[in-house]
Amino acid sequence: MSRFALIACVGALMAAQTNAATLSVHVVDAGGQPIPDAVVTIRPATGTSAQPIRFAWRMTMLQKDIAFNPHVLIVPVGATVAFPNEDKVRHHVYSFSKPARFELKLFGRDETRSYTFTAPGAVALGCNIHDTMSGFIKVVDTPFAGKTDAAGNVSIPSVTAGPATLTVWHPRMKAKDNEASFALLVSPSGEVSRELRLSLR
Amino acid sequence: MRRRIVGSLSAKLTLFYATLIAAIVVATLGTAKAGISGYAERMIRSEMVSGAAVFDRVITMRYTQLGDAGRVLAADFGFRTAAATGDAPTIASALDSLRGRLRLDQAVYVSTEGLVIGFRGTLAQREATALRDALEDGSTSGILTIGDRHFNATAAEIRAPVTIGWVVFANALDAREIARLSRLSAINLSPRVVPAAALSPSERSGDVAERRVGREDMLLQATPLATFGRGRPQMLVLQYSVTRALGEYAPILWLLLACGLTGTVLAAVGSWLLARRITRPIATLDAAARRVAQGEYAQVPVTTRDELGTLAESFNRMVDDVGERERQITHMALHDGLTGLANRVLLGERLSALSAHPASGRQHALFCLDLDNFKVVNDTLGHPTGDALLCEIARRLCDVVENGFVARLGGDEFALVVDDVRFSHVRFAHELIRAVSEPCVVNGHRIVPGTSVGIAILGPDGEDATTLTKNADLALYRAKHEGRGGYRFFEAAMDAEAQRRRQMELDLHDAIEHGHLFLMFQPLFNLSEARISAFEALLRWQHPERGTIPPNDFIPLAEDTGLIVPIGAWVIREACRIACDWPDHVRIAVNVSPVQFRNPGLSAVILQALAESGLAPGRLELEITESLFIDNPETTLASLHSLRNLGVRVALDDFGTGYSSLSYLRSFPFDKIKIDRSFIIDLLSSDGATAIIKSITTLAEALGMETTAEGVENAGQLDILRAQGCSHIQGYYFSKPIGANEVGALMAPDVDGDASSQTAPTNIRQASVTSM
Numbered sequence: 001m002s003r004f005a006l007i008a009c010v011g012a013l014m015a016a017q018t019n020a021a022t023l024s025v026h027v028v029d030a031g032g033q034p035i036p037d038a039v040v041t042i043r044p045a046t047g048t049s050a051q052p053i054r055f056a057w058r059m060t061m062l063q064k065d066i067a068f069n070p071h072v073l074i075v076p077v078g079a080t081v082a083f084p085n086e087d088k089v090r091h092h093v094y095s096f097s098k099p100a101r102f103e104l105k106l107f108g109r110d111e112t113r114s115y116t117f118t119a120p121g122a123v124a125l126g127c128n129i130h131d132t133m134s135g136f137i138k139v140v141d142t143p144f145a146g147k148t149d150a151a152g153n154v155s156i157p158s159v160t161a162g163p164a165t166l167t168v169w170h171p172r173m174k175a176k177d178n179e180a181s182f183a184l185l186v187s188p189s190g191e192v193s194r195e196l197r198l199s200l201r
Numbered sequence: 202m203r204r205r206i207v208g209s210l211s212a213k214l215t216l217f218y219a220t221l222i223a224a225i226v227v228a229t230l231g232t233a234k235a236g237i238s239g240y241a242e243r244m245i246r247s248e249m250v251s252g253a254a255v256f257d258r259v260i261t262m263r264y265t266q267l268g269d270a271g272r273v274l275a276a277d278f279g280f281r282t283a284a285a286t287g288d289a290p291t292i293a294s295a296l297d298s299l300r301g302r303l304r305l306d307q308a309v310y311v312s313t314e315g316l317v318i319g320f321r322g323t324l325a326q327r328e329a330t331a332l333r334d335a336l337e338d339g340s341t342s343g344i345l346t347i348g349d350r351h352f353n354a355t356a357a358e359i360r361a362p363v364t365i366g367w368v369v370f371a372n373a374l375d376a377r378e379i380a381r382l383s384r385l386s387a388i389n390l391s392p393r394v395v396p397a398a399a400l401s402p403s404e405r406s407g408d409v410a411e412r413r414v415g416r417e418d419m420l421l422q423a424t425p426l427a428t429f430g431r432g433r434p435q436m437l438v439l440q441y442s443v444t445r446a447l448g449e450y451a452p453i454l455w456l457l458l459a460c461g462l463t464g465t466v467l468a469a470v471g472s473w474l475l476a477r478r479i480t481r482p483i484a485t486l487d488a489a490a491r492r493v494a495q496g497e498y499a500q501v502p503v504t505t506r507d508e509l510g511t512l513a514e515s516f517n518r519m520v521d522d523v524g525e526r527e528r529q530i531t532h533m534a535l536h537d538g539l540t541g542l543a544n545r546v547l548l549g550e551r552l553s554a555l556s557a558h559p560a561s562g563r564q565h566a567l568f569c570l571d572l573d574n575f576k577v578v579n580d581t582l583g584h585p586t587g588d589a590l591l592c593e594i595a596r597r598l599c600d601v602v603e604n605g606f607v608a609r610l611g612g613d614e615f616a617l618v619v620d621d622v623r624f625s626h627v628r629f630a631h632e633l634i635r636a637v638s639e640p641c642v643v644n645g646h647r648i649v650p651g652t653s654v655g656i657a658i659l660g661p662d663g664e665d666a667t668t669l670t671k672n673a674d675l676a677l678y679r680a681k682h683e684g685r686g687g688y689r690f691f692e693a694a695m696d697a698e699a700q701r702r703r704q705m706e707l708d709l710h711d712a713i714e715h716g717h718l719f720l721m722f723q724p725l726f727n728l729s730e731a732r733i734s735a736f737e738a739l740l741r742w743q744h745p746e747r748g749t750i751p752p753n754d755f756i757p758l759a760e761d762t763g764l765i766v767p768i769g770a771w772v773i774r775e776a777c778r779i780a781c782d783w784p785d786h787v788r789i790a791v792n793v794s795p796v797q798f799r800n801p802g803l804s805a806v807i808l809q810a811l812a813e814s815g816l817a818p819g820r821l822e823l824e825i826t827e828s829l830f831i832d833n834p835e836t837t838l839a840s841l842h843s844l845r846n847l848g849v850r851v852a853l854d855d856f857g858t859g860y861s862s863l864s865y866l867r868s869f870p871f872d873k874i875k876i877d878r879s880f881i882i883d884l885l886s887s888d889g890a891t892a893i894i895k896s897i898t899t900l901a902e903a904l905g906m907e908t909t910a911e912g913v914e915n916a917g918q919l920d921i922l923r924a925q926g927c928s929h930i931q932g933y934y935f936s937k938p939i940g941a942n943e944v945g946a947l948m949a950p951d952v953d954g955d956a957s958s959q960t961a962p963t964n965i966r967q968a969s970v971t972s973m
Contacts, residue, residue: 131276134362
């Protein structure tokens with residue numbers, strides 16, 4: 001059921017560093033079209049360092065034009081995400097997702113609520129007032145994470161070489177928990193390139 | 202009879218109209234049936250199309266309602282919370298509550314994991330998975346088949362905000378629902394849900410298809426139903442029995458048929474009655490015509506004013522006219538056109554009727570009469586006068602006979618049937634003669650009619666008309682024979698005489714052919730020359746059975762029947778033939794009958810006889826009688842002169858008897874006068890006779906004629922005749938008639954002188970000597 005095909009033409013390019021590599025993944029749907037907002041995470045078999053994970057993007061889920069912005073936000077476990085409202089209307093953000101169940105009841109323009117995500121997983125955000133509003137926060141426990149751009153490309157730098165598990169998640173992916181994992185040997189040569197083909201709902 | 206009915210005008214008309222109406226009925230029924238059939242089918246098709254559309258809309262509406270309700274529930278935040286948190290009891294209670302409120306058959310929650318909550322009934326794991334797969338495939342509405350039950354199902358996604366499951370609302374598509382659906386169309390289209398696979402391709406096409414089920418023709422339309430998920434495709438099948446639909450029109454058709462049959466029967470009866478009305482007068486006319494043909498009088502009652510009435514009138518008029526003409530013709534056939542009296546036919550009928558029903562105590566007699574000398578009246582006064590005389594006589598007869606019966610038999614013959622009640626027959630005969638003989642003036646001519654009457658008594662003188670008429674005629678003949686102005690009753694002897702005459706007539710006819718006639722010759726002695734100067738040819742008849750028949754017995758008969766003409770011609774020829782062998786100074790004398798004389802062929806006969814025999818005309822002497830001058834002296838004289846011109850001699854025979862007149866002696870220079878024997882017989886007993894002979898001979902001598910005395914039988918007579926200057930004698934004293942073979946011996950010179958056969962010539966010679 002959760003079919004995803006790894007049409008892998010693996011070409012590993014050695015990086016300058018011998019123990020890390022940059023992983024490039026291209027995600028397409030069954031029709032070969034690029035899929036944006038697919039979250040790719042890599043968990044090295046050796047584990048990750050205990051030090052706090054920091055990403056280059058802000059931990060903010062903005063509500064603007066009756067939509068969550070960004071649509072998908074990757075945050076590390078323990079991160080506190082701010083929910084600023086830039087619309088003129090009020091929003092009532094909620095999540096029934098297991099990793100984080102919360103409600104940010106009726107806050108208005110220029111009001112900001114925040115919530116701290118303590119468990120990894122995908123959190124689906126909705127607004128109880130506006131059914132069309134949908135956003136996702138992917139809580140990850142690895143520093144190697146990124147989401148595909150409009151062209152379906154994501155590049156994760158400095159991935160620890162060695163065996164690892166590559167997990168791809170997308171809110172509409174036809175799979176349990178909307179995600180799929182693959183075993184991956186990250187070569188230390190510096191560059192790993194993958195193309196992933198997903199089935200979407 | 203049967204054939205007559207079958208071929209009759211009535212039957213033909215009836216059959217024609219009945220057949221016509223029946224044909225119309227059949228055509229009407231056929232058209233009606235075809236029309237009804239077509240209409241019913243069109244109606245059914247139309248109902249099906251519209252029914253299918255209605256069902257489609259209704260089903261769509263149901264789906265919309267269900268879907269709306271499902272979406273409301275799926276959007277409910279509390280329900281979504283319960284679903285997202287997997288709060289099964291809350292979900293089940295919420296579904297329960299909603300099912301009750303919306304009267305749903307099924308309100309089910311299906312999670313994306315395949316968890317099914319709220320299904321009423323048993324749901325196999327396989328079915329649950331199939332349901333979840335269908336939902337995942339995006340099914341939102343359609344026929345959901347669980348086990349053998351069909352549901353109208355809709356699904357609404359529960360999003361929190363990602364899809365975490367579905368709310369499925371479903372209503373059973375069971376008999377109750379089908380019944381509800383079927384009530385939506387005007388006719389019961391028996392909607393049912395059938396797997397598409399169970400239908401034939403043409404039925405699946407969506408068009409109205411035909412199908413034969415048992416003994417019914419069905420129209421069937423299948424509409425595809427949306428299937429929930431990947432279940433077997435189902436179709437909504439509408440069907441209607443054309444047979445049953447037509448069956449509903451059957452009463453109309455039966456009614457039409459009944460009306461048609463009634464109409465046909467009525468038409469048949471009506472046309473029969475009409476035809477009868479038309480043909481009955483024809484039959485009446487036919488019957489009347491048959492009666493008329495059988496001679497009856499028949500009239501047809503005229504009851505209508507139409508053509509048949511006119512025909513009947515014409516028929517009646519025709520019958521009357523024909524009857525009138527028939528009466529005229531009958532009258533003409535039975536009556537004399539001139540006098541109006543009955544004719545011979547009617548007389549016969551009258552006599553037959555009287556004979557068949559004789560009246561007791563009366564004696565009917567038939568009086569036949571004719572007018573004396575009527576021919577003279579006709580010839581001298583003209584036929585109109587003759588006819589007027591006949592009418593006058595007819596009137597007189599009617600007067601005389603009073604209530605008796607008068608008929609004109611033709612010409613101047615009349616017949617009366619009279620009984621002897623008023624007068625005796627004798628007295629009536631006298632009355633009759635007296636009445637007819639009254640002088641009268643007709644057309645300015647005074648005429649004294651005369652009549653003779655023959656009477657025959659009905660019964661004794663004949664039972665039938667033919668015999669009676671014949672006998673009365675015989676009596677009339679006898680009466681006329683005995684002198685005019687008399688009457689005679691019929692006697693049986695007359696009949697015998699008549700029959701004898703008839704037989705003789707037949708025999709005489711044969712005699713000419715068979716050579717039974719022959720001639721005898723009696724010499725005429727010339728006293729001055731003392732020799733035979735001529736022979737008179739005398740006709741004899743040697744009858745094969747009755748022997749020699751004297752001339753007086755058959756000559757009158759030959760004259761009456763006209764046989765005298767051929768007989769006379771034969772006599773002339775035979776006489777000439779024989780006489781040509783005689784000495785030249787011996788003539789042959791032949792008697793010419795008045796009948797023969799009047800025959801225009803006489804001259805030719807004489808010329809032929811002379812030519813054949815070579816006899817000199819001067820040796821032939823024709824003897825005629827005075828009676829020739831009575832009827833028509835001028836014609837007789839002309840004929841005599843033409844005969845004389847042939848060179849033959851003419852002698853006047855039997856001079857002195859009957860109607861003697863000296864004037865014709867002056868008119869015609871006869872060569873000889875033959876003095877009748879009656880004068881000769883009286884010579885010895887009467888001085889007057891001698892004086893007459895003297896005067897005749899003197900007259901003849903003065904006129905240059907010879908005289909011959911006939912019937913000289915003795916010397917005394919001869920002496921007187923010689924003394925009185927008679928030139929010739931003829932008679933037994935000299936010689937009786939002799940055969941032709943004896944003529945030569947008689948004329949031979951007296952060689953022997955004692956020949957006993959020459960007795961008469963001897964006497965003559967002696968007398969001659971004495972005289973000298």
